Amino acid sequence: xxxxxxxxxxxxxxxxxxxxxxxxxxxxxxxxxxxxxxxxxxxxxxxxxxxxxxxxxxxxxxxxxxxxxxxxxxxxxxxxxxxxxxxxxxxxxxxxxxxxxxxxxxxxxxxxxxxxxxxxxxxxxxxxxxxxxxxxxxxxxxxxxxxxx
Numbered sequence: 001x002x003x004x005x006x007x008x009x010x011x012x013x014x015x016x017x018x019x020x021x022x023x024x025x026x027x028x029x030x031x032x033x034x035x036x037x038x039x040x041x042x043x044x045x046x047x048x049x050x051x052x053x054x055x056x057x058x059x060x061x062x063x064x065x066x067x068x069x070x071x072x073x074x075x076x077x078x079x080x081x082x083x084x085x086x087x088x089x090x091x092x093x094x095x096x097x098x099x100x101x102x103x104x105x106x107x108x109x110x111x112x113x114x115x116x117x118x119x120x121x122x123x124x125x126x127x128x129x130x131x132x133x134x135x136x137x138x139x140x141x142x143x144x145x146x147x148x149x
Contacts, residue, residue, distance in 0.1 A: 014082035017112045021087045024110075024117060025075045031068055037061045041116040049123045072096040076149045085112050092149060093124075099140045103147040104132040 020039055027035035040057040047053045054060055067073075074094035081088045089108040094101060104124055111119035132147070139146035 018082040047121040
């Protein structure tokens with residue numbers, strides 16, 4: 001391949017990987033766990049920085065399925081940047097537990113190989129998450145405090 005076609009191939013791969021990550025996040029939002037499962041490599045590592053790493057596609061999918069009907073996930077992607085096998089996301093995530101809505105900022109790093117996610121690492125501010133939790137709890141008796149995307 002010539003240098004320019006390598007650049008085109010790399011750009012195409014970056015775009016494809018970014019779309020895979022977005023498809024994955026929206027599949028989680030839609031509770032389409034079969035689609036999310038199909039986008040993860042068997043040996044995926046899921047890291048919420050500061051918490052223990054969860055390893056393995058089957059284990060992660062089991063966690064997703066266990067929350068169905070009890071927890072809802074919503075995502076708003078603000079920015080996606082990709083270079084080769086690495087995709088970065090800046091987004092707002094929402095976790096809903098019944099009437100409690102927790103909305104917080106997240107930066108995610110995803111690594112993909114052969115079109116499947118091998119690493120999912122999320123960074124978020126623990127204080128921001130705590131504030132979002134308090135706001136979500138206060139919004140139960142005071143609905144005007146309920147955050148919206």
